[in-house]
Amino acid sequence: MTDTLLVRLKPYDPRRGFVLRRFTYAGIRFHDERGWYRVERKVGEHLRAxxxxxxxKYAPLAFDVCTEAEAKALDAGESEAAKVKRSATDDLKVTTARGAVTTDDLPKNTSPASAPPTAKDDDAGSKRGKRERE
Structure with a gap:
């Protein structure tokens, strides 16, 4: 089995440029959802490029081409990355709700310093003269 390689189309992700869902080479039709294919070394070396x-020439590579050990390590890393979500059996801390804060919850302060500023009359304090109509 040393004269074979494992290959797969990279999973479809247009954001990263992985846009192939199927590819045919040497009579073998590769589908991205099927996963790994065991192929002859010369086919694998061609698919590597x-x-x-x-x-x-700057587009991302379309295939993952690996030995069996490398493919197992790649699958293990991907399964660990997929387990980021917490499950119901995990030891989870209680998340307390904060509730909504309304104006009734604000402290009542009646001192004059905290009173909102009053609006000035525009005509009384204006230093600029009004334009005359022509």
Whole structure:
């Protein structure tokens, strides 16, 4: 089995540029949702250089090409990343609700210093003269 490699189309993620959902090479049709395929080494070496956009040398690579040990490590890393969400069986702390704060909850302060400023009459304190109509 040392003359084989495991290959898979990278999972569909247009944000990262992984836009291929299927690809055919040497009579083998690769689907992204199927996962890993075991192929001959020469096929794997060719697929290692395939890009998502064939004419763009800066486009991301379309395939993950690995040995069996590398593929297992890659799968294990992805499954750990997928377990970020908390489950019901985890030891979770109680999250207390804060509730809504309304104006009734604010402290009542009647001192004159805390009173809101009053609006001045625009005509009384205005230093600029009004324009005359022509």
């Amino acid at each position: 395939v890009r998502t956009v064939p004419t763009d």
